[in-house]
Amino acid sequence: MAAGELLPLVVAVPLLGSAVLVAAGRRLTRIAADALGAAFAAGTVALCVFALIGVLEGPAVAWAGGWRPKDGLGVGIALVGDPLGVGLAALASVVTVAAFVYSWRYLEEPPPRHAGGFPALLLLFQAGMCGFTLTGDLFNAFVFFELMSVVAYALTGYRVEEPRPLQGALAFGIVNSLGGYCMLLGIALLYARTGELGMAQIGRALGTGEPDALVLAAFVLVMTGLLIKAAAVPFHFWLPDAHAVAPTPVCMVLSGVMVELGVYGAARVYWTVFAGPGGVSHSSCTRTLLVIGVATAVLGAAMCWQQRHLKRLLAFSTIGHVGLFLIGVAVLTPEGVSGTALYVLGHAGAKAALFACVGILLARYGSVDEYELYGRGRELRLVGVLFGVGALALAGVPPFGTGLGKAVAEEAAGQQAPWLPAVFVLVSAVTGGAVLRAGLRVFGGAGPRPPAEKADGEPETSGAEEEPETGDRLGRVPGTMLAVPVALLAGALAVGVLPGFAAAVGAAGDHFADHTGYLGTVLGSGSALSHVSASPHWTAAGVVLDLVSTALAIGCAALAVWRPGRTGHPGASGWWTPIRRMQSGHIGDYVAWALAGVALLAVLTVPGMLL
Amino acid sequence: MDEVLIAIAVVLVAAAATAAVFHRDPLRQSMVLSLLGLFLALLYTFVQAPDVALSQLAVGSAVTPLMILLTVRKVKRGPRSGSEDR
Amino acid sequence: MSRPVRLWVFLVGAVLVAALYAWACFDLPSFGGDHHPYGDRAVRTALAQHTANAVSSVNFDQRAFDTLGEQTILFAAVLGTVVLLRQVRGERRTDPTPAPVADRVRWFGVLMLPVALVVGFYVVAHGPLSPGGGFQGGIVLATALHLLYIAADYRALERIRPVGLYEVGDAVGEAAYVVTGLAAVLAGSAFLANVVPHGTFNTLSSGGTVAVLNIAVGMEVACGIIVLLARFLDQAVEIEETAEETGAR
Known part of the structure; x- marks a missing residue:
């Protein structure tokens, strides 16, 4: 099978897995449900690796439904497998598998007849992340953005027995939904201008002409959505509140991959959509x-x-x-x-x-x-x-x-x-x-x-007296829970030392940063890599x-x-306290900051573009 | 004629949406939200998107307000104490 | 932040964003114009695919991959609700007491239920032909069922609503969509390609996979919304916290 044909399967397999888990979940034991989920996730890793090997030569494109454009004009959705996108899909899948293995002995026994719920959600999360990295269509990216979000809210609030996970999930949900609206509004503006939804197609349409206020607003709104996902300042408030309360295996995926996908999205959208002369200038x-x-x-x-x-x-x-x-x-x-x-x-x-x-x-x-x-x-x-x-x-x-x-x-x-x-x-x-x-x-x-009790007026929670997520306190640490961090650290080491790995990532970067190359690959005019940098x-x-x-x-x-007196915690009286207090847990605050952030993005982008 | 209908629908939508924001009681809010769903459905019909209007009518005016009502009921009922006043 | 500070941050942000958006709107193409590059292509393609409802052709054929994502969002939301609204430690079920229902309300419900069901099935079945389709019809079907709650009582609803079965239906709808897409791959075409014969224009079976995917979505949406509302009803009517748990808070 060619690499391109594998791309839709990377999304379809975990989706199928979650449907199977929900359908059979009431009859499965916990072990069977977890094993089934892990098998689907691992199968997706294998698909990602095969696709990655295929696209190292050069990006592959798959048109969903076979709607390949004729003469550069089409109606369909492209999945674009450039090495960086497929690589991130592989990363997301690997971390999902790690979360599966870790939660095997970790999470509290699920209620009877609900064993399939948690693994099914993890698989949906994986599908959302993979879809987001592989799609070459702006609206489709929004769809997968929302899928990731919806699943992440539910996973964050998973421990419903306690109030804090729900509060964290609520802040996460409201701020990220706001990001979703902004992104959709920006996409609507771009569609109104160009009549296209594909990233390459919009990029081609913005390749001529002068930038105007519509392009600026679209850039700001789409970037807002992605930067909220990336938890960039001043959109970051949701992240600590959510990560502090989400079950640990979920934190691994949220912190390790999902947030970074926001950065990926911002870079991808800029390079494909806005990098042309009618878009937003480099500077x-x-x-x-x-x-x-x-x-x-x-x-x-x-x-x-x-x-x-x-x-x-x-x-x-x-x-x-x-x-x-x-x-x-x-x-x-x-x-x-x-x-x-x-x-x-x-x-x-x-x-x-x-x-x-x-x-x-x-x-x-x-x-x-x-x-x-x-x-x-x-x-x-x-x-x-x-x-x-x-x-x-x-x-x-x-x-x-x-x-x-x-x-x-x-x-x-x-x-x-x-x-x-x-x-x-x-x-x-x-x-x-x-x-x-x-x-x-x-x-x-x-x-x-250190003094165990909380200093008076310390703004954040200390983390004492948390409910263990295992249900009961663990006596012996299970082997799976130790194997996961060992493997993950080995992976982090391998990235630095594996011969040829850095060179492959370097080539991936060249493809990623090649605006005309991307347009040529997707729209079928084909074009060689315009710039090859040193690995x-x-x-x-x-x-x-x-x-x-x-x-x-x-x-x-x-x-x-x-020397805790000199550099330890400044406590409640430090000069930093006002900024710490901004992390107030009040969702109204977070929304106000997010809106101010949209305005900030506009103010930062406009000089040299329109003014 | 089309423009007039669209303009009326837009004004109604804006009014209902503003009202929904300014109502503080979730019960009333859900009713206003249901009305907003109806106006939006009208607007979509006037701009020739009947299928979107149909979705809006079903989701916006029926399912969402119902979910809010049930949530309010659950929250108001609180732990145990509410079981008498049913 | 104190209330006034929050309000100021919000207002400054809101005014600037509103200004930016208003500025951008002046660059939009004028309202009601007839330049629709994508729309024209999509309608042409829909006719070529023997699908009378061009919107369904876009949803289930030309951009079927989007719809897969969208229906999965609903699937995920329902699953998330099932997981979050589960009965946890310290909660118990109580039997709801039936409330008296006024005769007029009862008659209204009894009369409307079959009408609503027929409308729902009609809207689903005619997805490839006329406005509507699996999503819209599915919601009509799901809400129709809840007329029983209004007309009779909660227990009557529960009797015709084995939630477990609907959960399976929800998953089968989702799986059917994916499997239809994969079947096209096995047939040697692209994922979600419309490989089935397209049939006679403007008949119920026309449109090839459009009809199949439309029904898969209808099933998923109808079952999903029923499960969703069941969980909400469960929480609102049956599940309550016990006293010990409350004291611990």
């Missing part, structure tokens, strides 16, 4: 994404440092890294894209592994509070080691994929502005340092015992910067643990 897009990216990175890292609730800490570190990914794509070069892609791959492994470790803590001690757990993790030596390795990987230690991706993205960003690499180093150091600090306290019992590789400067950020992370963590 306007760079300015917008760069400002948002830097703000996201800095805020995420700073907030991450202040958390003691381990899941919230990891959630804010995801925000920090999303900021770095946005900077990586903002420079709009193939090098930036391939660096970011490597970074995303490495980050997914490291972050999902860290969530897996926190899940073990939650299952065993009924707490995710860094202070309360002080020293209690000493008995879990292997988990402690994994947590530490994950923290260092997050900081970008060579030879992990995060380190390679960071180095390549850093270098690409440095071409845009010489101070950008400093943002990369600092943000990865602070987020890695925060995780390392928590690990030292929890698993090493290092430093003086990303380890450089001396990159390794040095990686080591600097790792050293800084270790330094920050050590200082915080052994």
Whole structure:
């Protein structure tokens, strides 16, 4: 089978799996339901890998229903398998399988006759993510965007016994629905202008003429939807609230893949739809994404440092890294894209592994509070080691994929502005340092015992007295729950060291950043790759910067643990408190910020475009 | 003639939507929402999209308000105490 | 944020967004124009495919992949509702007491029920021919069933509504859509390709797979909405929290 023909199957197989699970779910035991779900998810991984091998030569296109356009004009939907899109579908599928394996012994026994519910939802999530990465049609992308969202709300609120998961899911749902509306409105504007819905077709139509207010509004609205999904500042408020309460296996998928798909979507839509002369100029897009990216990175890292609730800490570190990914794509070069892609791959492994470790803590001690757990993790030596390795990987230690991706993205960003690499180093150091600090306290019992009770007026939750998601507290840690973080970290390592891997990602970046090439591939005029960049590789400067950020992370963590008076938690009285209080949990606040964010995007994009 | 009908429907939709926002009681809100669904269905009919009007009528004026009503009932009933006042 | 601050942030954002959108609207093509590049192509294609209802041709043939995603969103939403509104620890079921129903209401329900059911089936069946189709008809069918709740009582509804069966129907509808798409692949064509003979224009069986997918969607939507409302009714009427759980909060 040609690679193109496999593309629709990547979406169809998990969909079929979820339908089977729902139909048979009332008769299946839990083990059978989980095994069936995992089998469908793993089958999809295999399909993704076969498709990926096929498209490494060059992108493949599948027209759903066989509606191949005639003379460049058509009525159908294209699935476009460029190496980056298929690669992300593979990543999403792999992390879904990891979530399946992890939740096998993790989640509480489902109510009788409902064993199929959770695995079916996970499969639908996988289908949504794969569809979103593979589609070449803007409206179809919106459909899969909504599918991902709907499933994610339900999975976030899965533990309905407690009020907080529902509140988190509600904030997630309302803010992301707002993003959906914005995106749909933007697509409607583009359709009104061009009469097309395919990305390549709209891109072709915007390839001539002058940009005007309609194009600006469409760009701003579509980007808003995708940046809300990516949890970029000031659209990020939903993420910590949702990630802190979602079941841990779900967090692995949310933090490791779904949020990054927002960044992917923004980059994809810009390059295919708006990169032409009638769209949005490179400099306007760079300015917008760069400002948002830097703000996201800095805020995420700073907030991450202040958390003691381990899941919230990891959630804010995801925000920090999303900021770095946005900077990586903002420079709009193939090098930036391939660096970011490597970074995303490495980050997914490291972050999902860290969530897996926190899940073990939650299952065993009924707490995710860094202070309360002080020293209690000493008995879990292997988990402690994994947590530490994950923290260092997050900081970008060579030879992990995060380190390679960071180095390549850093270098690409440095071409845009010489101070950008400093943002990369600092943000990865602070987020890695925060995780390392928590690990030292929890698993090493290092430093003086922190005060267990919550400081007066501390804005965020501490994470003490959480209900374990396993139902009862775990005695022995099941092998599957340990195997998952080990495998994920091994994957993050492989991204950095596997020979030929970086070169393949580099080629994927070239294809991704090739506007005319994409249009030619989809619309059938065909065109060779217009620009072949040097493959990303380890450089001396990159390794040095990686080591600097790792050293800084270790330094920050050590200082915080052994000299808590100087660098520890600033508590309620710090200068940072007003910003911490912005994370208020009030959905009205989040909506107000989102609307202000739309306006900010417009203000950032308009200079040089229309004014 | 078409334009007049469309204009009337648009005004009704805008009015009903605004009213729905300003009603604070979910019960009344669901009724206004049902009305909004009806006006939207009219608007879709006037702009020659009968199938969308049909969906809107079924979802917007029947299913969604019903779901809101049931939710309100559940919330108001609260834990246990509500079982007497049925 | 305090209320006034929130309001200000909102207003500043809202005014700017409204201005941007209004500005963009001046660049829209004028209302009622006759330049519809996609619409013209779609209608031409629909006629070539022997599908009288061009909208159904777009939904179930030309852009059938979109509809797969959309029906899956509904499927996911129903499944999510089933999972979230499950009966959990500390909740118990009580038998609802039947409430008296006024005679007029009862007669209204009894008379409307068959009418509504027939309309629902008609709208589903004529999807390839006239406005409407699986989605619209499915919802009519689902709501029609709930006339029983109005006309008789909850227990009468429960008797004709074995939720488990409808859950299966929901999944079968979803699976039927995917399997129809896969069958086209097995037949050597593209996913969701319209490989079935297209039949005679403007007859019930015309349109090839349009008729098949239309019925799959109708089944999924009707069963899905029934399950959805069943879960809501369950929560509103039957399930209640027990006292101990309340005390723990």
